[in-house]
Amino acid sequence: MKFRTSYATGTAARSFSRDYKVGSVIGYEALDGTRRKVVVTEKISDIKNGRPGFDGYIVDQPENTVWGYDKQIIRVFRK
Numbered sequence: 001m002k003f004r005t006s007y008a009t010g011t012a013a014r015s016f017s018r019d020y021k022v023g024s025v026i027g028y029e030a031l032d033g034t035r036r037k038v039v040v041t042e043k044i045s046d047i048k049n050g051r052p053g054f055d056g057y058i059v060d061q062p063e064n065t066v067w068g069y070d071k072q073i074i075r076v077f078r079k
Contacts, residue, residue, distance in 0.1 A: 027075040
């Protein structure tokens with residue numbers, strides 16, 4: 001079974017607790033369906049359009065920075 005993202009709302013395919021902090025390693029699904037493992041560098045209450053989200057970088061690639069909405073997070077690997 002393949003899980004799909006709702007591109008219209010930007011929500012992850014599966015819901016779970018989004019309890020994470022700066023330094024956590026999270027998995028999230030980008031709006032194009034790409035899944036990434038990210039180290040969180042900042043939690044932001046209004047990342048864009050009034051929605052909460054995060055800044056971070058892809059694991060083992062600190063020069064490759066990303067951001068995303070909390071609703072895109074599919075897993076918290078390490079808090």
